[in-house]
Amino acid sequence: MIGSIALDAIAAKREALKELELKIWNTPEIAYLEVEACKWTAEMLKNEGFDVEIGVGGVPTAIKATYGSGHPVIGLLGEYDALPGMSQKVQTEKEAVEAGCPGQGCGHNLLGVAHVGAAIGIKAEMIEKKLPGTIIYFGCPGEEQLTGKPFMARGGAFDGIDMCIAWHPSNGDRISIGTQTALNTAKFHFKGRTAHAGGDPHNGRSALDAVELMNVGANYLREHVTSDVRIHYTITEGGTAPNIVPDKACVWYYVRALSREAVEDTYARLVKIAKGAAMMTETEVEEEFLGGCYNTLNNKVLANLVKDTMHEIPQEPWTDEEIAFAKALNEQSPQYKAGCAAVNRPEGTQLYEGPMEIETANSYGSTDVGDVQHIVPGIMIRTATYNIGAPGHSWQITACSGMSIGEKGMNRAAQVMAVSALKVLNDTSIYEAAKAEFDQEMAGKKYVCPIPAEVPVPYTK
Secondary structure, three states: OOOHHHHHHHHHOHHHHHHHHHHHHHOOOEOOOOHHHHHHHHHHHHHOOOEEEEOHHHOOOOEEEEEEEOOOEEEEEEOOOEEOOOOOOOOOOOOOOOOOOOEOOOOHHHHHHHHHHHHHHHHHHHHHHOOOEEEEEEEOOOHHHOOHHHHHHHOOOOOOOOEEEEEEEEOOOEEEOOOEEEEEEEEEEEEOEOOEOOOOHHHOEOHHHHHHHHHHHHHHHHHHOOOOOEEEEEEEEOOOOOOEOOOEEEEEEEEEEOOHHHHHHHHHHHHHHHHHHHHHHOOEEEEEEEEEEOOOOEOHHHHHHHHHHHHHOOOOOOOHHHHHHHHHHHOOOOOHHHHHHHOOOOOOOOOOOOOOOEEOOOEEEEOOHHHHHOOOOEEEEEEEOOOOOOOOOOHHHHHHHOOHHHHHHHHHHHHHHHHHHHHHHHOHHHHHHHHHHHHHHHOOOOOOOOOOOOOOOOOOO
């Protein structure tokens, strides 16, 4: 049976994988500062016989761990960054381990380690069966800023791979061929002239007025974009006191859409609005472009491959204690009913169980996995690692990611990714069909990194 050796290898390493993901959970590090997670992950892969490179693509906390030779070359896209302010104890009441500190509110401690487990399983079966091909684990920093993989792609990290598989924690076992949005992110810094707001307001040129006018213009723009476009912002600097005309102000924008082209068109119009706001207020504006990513391009051939594999591998049952833990969380979640509907389960379900079908609906969140999916054929899958009602990026996810609920979903993901990849190594016609679909979808277009060469990798010293 294809994958049986891999499943045995993953089972043999289960405690070691659990130890790694809990170390990362207990030491949460935000985007581009994942020093310990990078080091621990690289050490495990090196000890497992992978050729390990740190800093791949010019990103200091990125990893490339390789085993094998020849084609197909399959990339596994791991991540390990935490979210700011998401610290939470493993309990059903909200209480931070350390107030204001990061936490794994998106389950990336599980995400990176599931791909490690898959890589170990694939390698074991490749050795036993003398399979040709190459498996590469990519440790991808900064996904929560949606720029890690674009920076890595800009530096050539994904050159030479043939296809990619990614997994993400979820409230259910899910595979989607719908689209997640592309994105641009930038800060607009306005510079004016300070003055006493009561004594000599005529001498002031308010940078905050410019920010507010820009936001008004952006809100009027919403009427004149395609329905898939999303524009959101927050003012990060707006002055110090009402009686001082602020000479500095800043607003941070995201622009999303279901295609890279729509993002670029809308963003160009947003830049014009910023310049117009500066003209109206006699201030100056500086655009600080932070990065961008592509929309996803999930491959239908690979989606069907993974779906079949998920049906073949039994889901590990939940314990009574795990169900009770999830129930206590769901009772606090206003998203519970929506969560049940999203995974097609009846109300009263606390943790996802059972087979799933491929989803076709679009999603308006973003992931930089889409960048790699515009370089080679790819698929992203999800398995249940938290309660059905958990809001995205929440303390509930942090809690589940630090306990057995998250670990069981992580283990299942490692199994599914490993067996799916081995099916491709055993039958390269699967890859050829996926590549043919990819070429048709791309229609001659080539991936162009959305982050210009002059934009530095964040936090690089």
